[in-house]
Amino acid sequence: MSTGFRDGLRVLAPSPVHRTPSLASLFIAVIAWTAFLFAIVAWAVNIHHFIHKDSLSQLLYDVAADSLYQQHGSIACAGFPAR
Numbered sequence: 657m658s659t660g661f662r663d664g665l666r667v668l669a670p671s672p673v674h675r676t677p678s679l680a681s682l683f684i685a686v687i688a689w690t691a692f693l694f695a696i697v698a699w700a701v702n703i704h705h706f707i708h709k710d711s712l713s714q715l716l717y718d719v720a721a722d723s724l725y726q727q728h729g730s731i732a733c734a735g736f737p738a739r
Contacts, residue, residue: 677685
């Protein structure tokens with residue numbers, strides 16, 4: 657067996673001294689995973705909004721029009737197109 661191959665196996669072997677990760681490295685790992693998951697959720701929400709943009713806009717428009725009509729009567733809604 658060549659020396660280089662043995663050295664490679666030695667690198668792959670587990671260390672005899674098991675060190676627990678420090679609190680700082682765990683904190684950094686938690687921040688990294690949180691940022692990663694937040695990015696995935698933000699991407700999914702963005703895609704969902706892009707797909708349903710027209711229906712969401714229409715829903716918000718209808719809710720605003722109904723609310724305005726209930727608060728101020730038909731005079732306030734005169735500028736809205738009839739449904």
